[in-house]
Amino acid sequence: MTPHTRYRDIARMALRxxxxxxxxxxxVSFAQFALAKLSPFDPVERYFGVRIxxxxxxxxxxxxxxxxxDEPLLSQWWAWLGNVVSGDLGDSLFLHQPVAQVLGERxxxxxxLAGTAFVAALLLGLVLGTLxxxxxxxxxxxxxxxxxxxxxxxxxxxxxxxxxYVFAQALQWLPGGGLTDPGAALDVAQVARHLVLPASVxxxxxxxxxxxxxxxxxxxxxxxxxxxxxRSRGVPDRVVLLGHxxxxxxxxxxxxxxxxxxxxxSGALLVEVVFSWPGIASATVQAGLNLDLALLAACTLILTxxxxxxxxxxxxxxxLADPRVAVDG
Numbered sequence: 001m002t003p004h005t006r007y008r009d010i011a012r013m014a015l016r017x018x019x020x021x022x023x024x025x026x027x028v029s030f031a032q033f034a035l036a037k038l039s040p041f042d043p044v045e046r047y048f049g050v051r052i053x054x055x056x057x058x059x060x061x062x063x064x065x066x067x068x069x070d071e072p073l074l075s076q077w078w079a080w081l082g083n084v085v086s087g088d089l090g091d092s093l094f095l096h097q098p099v100a101q102v103l104g105e106r107x108x109x110x111x112x113l114a115g116t117a118f119v120a121a122l123l124l125g126l127v128l129g130t131l132x133x134x135x136x137x138x139x140x141x142x143x144x145x146x147x148x149x150x151x152x153x154x155x156x157x158x159x160x161x162x163x164x165y166v167f168a169q170a171l172q173w174l175p176g177g178g179l180t181d182p183g184a185a186l187d188v189a190q191v192a193r194h195l196v197l198p199a200s201v202x203x204x205x206x207x208x209x210x211x212x213x214x215x216x217x218x219x220x221x222x223x224x225x226x227x228x229x230x231r232s233r234g235v236p237d238r239v240v241l242l243g244h245x246x247x248x249x250x251x252x253x254x255x256x257x258x259x260x261x262x263x264x265x266s267g268a269l270l271v272e273v274v275f276s277w278p279g280i281a282s283a284t285v286q287a288g289l290n291l292d293l294a295l296l297a298a299c300t301l302i303l304t305x306x307x308x309x310x311x312x313x314x315x316x317x318x319x320l321a322d323p324r325v326a327v328d329g
Contacts, residue, residue, distance in 0.1 A: 010319050017312050021305065026081070028304050029297055033077040036293055043093065043291035044069055080297065090294030094286060099298045102283060107302075109179070110279030114268050116195060117202035122257075124203065125210020132211065133218035145215070148208035156205040156267045160274035163201050177276040198275040205267050206260060213256050258314025262307045 044064050068076055083090060089099035132144040151159070168176030174197050175181065180190040265281070272282035280299055287296035 010316060013319070014312060014316060017315075021308055024308070025301050025304060029081065029301060030077055032297055032300055033080070033293070034073060036291070036296075037073045037076070039291070041291055042069070043293065046291045080294070089298050092287070092292055092295040094290040094292040094295065095283075099294050102295060103280065103298060103302065106278055106280050106283055109277065110268065110272070110281055112191075113195065113199055113202065113272065113277055113279055114264055116199040117206065117268075117271075118264060120199065120203035121206040121210055121260075124207040125214050128207070129211045129214025130218060132215045136215075136219060144211065148211050151204060151208045154205075155270075156201065157270045157274050159205055160198070160201045160271055163197055164274070167197060177274075179278055198271050198277050201275075202264070202267050202271045205271075206264055209256065209260060209263075256314075257317075258311035261310030261314075264310075265303050265307055 044060060064070055068079065071079075080090065089103070091097070092099050092102050095102055128144050128148075132141045135141050164176040167174045175194050176197070177194075179194055180186055184190050268279070268281040269285055271277065272279045273285050276282070280302055283295060284299035284303065286292070287299060
């Protein structure tokens with residue numbers, strides 16, 4: 001198979017997968033509206049809070065009519081879908097802003113947090129996984145693997161609260177949340193300082209899977225004949241490890257990247273809430289708690305698209321890296 005044919009098949013596979021994104025997002029949006037309709041909570045009552053006791057019934061009824069709360073499920077969803085197709089994402093009832101404006105203000109901060117954490121988790125996975133595999137059976141290996149198993153079982157919000165207690169309250173080395181200090185201007189130094197804790201917590205919650213995966217793949221690579229042959233010929237250990245064993249063990253590692261995107265998104269939901277980080281994930285939680293359907297629908301579709309694109313990108317990279325992998329093209 002020529003490279004041109006290979007690239008064409010990969011492109012066809014990507015396009016075929018992309019065709020399924022739109023109907024899947026439509027199904028996800030309808031399921032979300034259905035769940036909201038089945039919810040025992042009322043968005044109008046949530047909006048008024050305790051004030052609804054003394055509120056004018058005519059005003060309450062007018063708001064219910066304006067919001068379409070009492071309309072059938074299909075009518076609500078179809079009206080929202082028509083507005084989305086025309087470019088109108090609606091207004092956030094909780095934040096009192098257009099949904100498009102909310103997304104525009106928060107998307108970059110979520111990308112910064114998730115991107116920084118993902119890169120840090122990858123680096124930790126490669127370094128610690130390689131070290132653990134090379135020193136298999138030693139105390140270093142046991143400490144690394146034991147720590148990874150412990151972190152896998154620890155909820156990310158618990159890690160976040162522990163980090164705030166230790167580094168923000170007890171040691172007072174780092175801020176415990178937000179984007180800047182109170183009253184401080186928004187600049188690179190402020191954002192970088194406030195990014196350290198949430199990005200570290202999110203990275204630490206994701207890194208154990210990368211570490212253990214790299215360790216296992218590298219141990220298997222070290223036992224392969226070409227690696228054993230290289231060591232028997234006197235090739236330096238560093239060349240054997242980095243040039244032979246690690247290289248072959250990284251191919252399966254690409255497939256893990258796509259599967260971890262969903263976990264990264266779910267972890268970001270909790271991390272942004274714990275650290276009051278003004279991103280899409282925290283807006284999703286706030287929208288859910290306040291029954292803000294327009295904002296919740298938009299955030300859910302963005303997060304779903306992120307997961308789908310992450311999986312597609314991992315499959316494309318794997319197919320490009322290994323010509324032996326068949327693509328459905």
